[in-house]
Amino acid sequence: MHRYALVFFCVCFSASCLAWGGRGHAAIGALAQQNLTPAALSQVQELLRDDLDRYEQASGRTTLAAVASWPDEIREVAMKTDPAAYKGWHVRGNQVCSTKLGPCKDGHCVDELIISxxxxxxxxxxSHRARNEALKWVVHLVGDLHMPLHSGINRNGGGAKVSMEDVELKPDATLHTIWDNELANAALKGWKSSARLEQNVPALTEDAPTRWMLETRDVALHEVYEPLSGFSCEAKLPEPIRIDAAYQQRSVAVVRHQIEMAGLRLAQLLNESLP
Ligand SMILES: [Zn+2]
Structure with a gap:
């Protein structure tokens, strides 16, 4: 069996398959925390004092990695009573073959929410609570924005059905869920970034998250869609789309690069916001 296929097999029969990209968000939080200035780090620690979990109980969480999936957790709870809760908040449906921005209803999309x-x-x-929750949203959404399919889609959207060479997938697996879980987990297993934020980088402008998103949209075009056999901007591929071993192998570097960009940019954003 192919080396990567074996990794996917292990991942998919463990509990981490149920996590919704949790490993990627934690890696981004950890990398950002390693790159905080002392001043930003002490404010982050203060903002995470008395942190609450999805049920508004003391969470005991004290690091960016630990709180990075909180917006996914509260959505899971909210969706039990309102299936449309937080719909669209973690993504923006920019078409990869167009330069137009995707819709953003009431400012509720990934880049605009990072800005607000x-x-x-x-x-x-x-209030302390408002800033604590804002911190958790920023940490999570900077991560989401760098997941290619959160910033760019094509005619075969994230919901496209897929099959993977040598990998057993759940029947409801889609292009989006394999990038969130199987491909991300395989790239992150046993890997830890030690990337450092460069000194003297130009300060961020307020619209930086939108620029990051458009760059990620291009990653979606060049790294998610174009490598699919038969892809063109005009046509919809027949589903299930086959994800072969070469595609799986190629995705490792893409995931790691996006995680590093997200972690370093998040660190810069927090360093400048908490001087
Ligand atoms: Zn999310």
């Missing part, structure tokens, strides 16, 4: 939660995080007149 960063404003709350910076604002010391806001």
């Amino acid at each position: 939660y960063t404003r709350i995080l910076r604002d010391k007149s806001q």
Whole structure:
């Protein structure tokens, strides 16, 4: 059996298959925390004091890695009573073959929410709870924005059915879920980034998250869609789309690069927002 296929097999029969990209978000949080200035780190620790979990109980969580999936967790709870809760908040449906921005209803899409939660995080007149939650949203959404399919889609959207060479998938697996889980987990297993934020980088402008998103949309075009056999901007591929071993292997470097970009950019955003 192919080396990568074996990794996928292990991943899919463990509990981590149920996690919704949790491993990727934690890796981004950890990398960002390693790159915080002392001033930003001490404010992050203060903001995570008395952190609450999805049921509003003391969470005991004290690191960016530990809180990075909280927006997914509260959505899971909210969806029990409202299936449309937080719909669209973690993504933006930019078409990969167009330069137009995707829709963003009421400012509830990934880049606009990072911008508005960063404003709350910076604002010391806001309550401790509001800034604590803003921090958790920013940490999570900077991660989501760098997942290619959260920033770009094509005619075969993230919901396209897939099959994977040498890998047993759940029947409801889609292009989106394999990038969130199988491909991400395989790339992150046993890997830890030690990337460092460069010194003296130019300060971020407020619209930086939108620029990051458009760059990630191009990653979706070049790394998620174009390598699919038969892909073209005009046509819809027949489903299930076959994800062969070469595609799986290629995705390892893509996932790791995106995780590093997300972690370093998140660190810069927090360093500038919590001076
Ligand atoms: Zn998310």
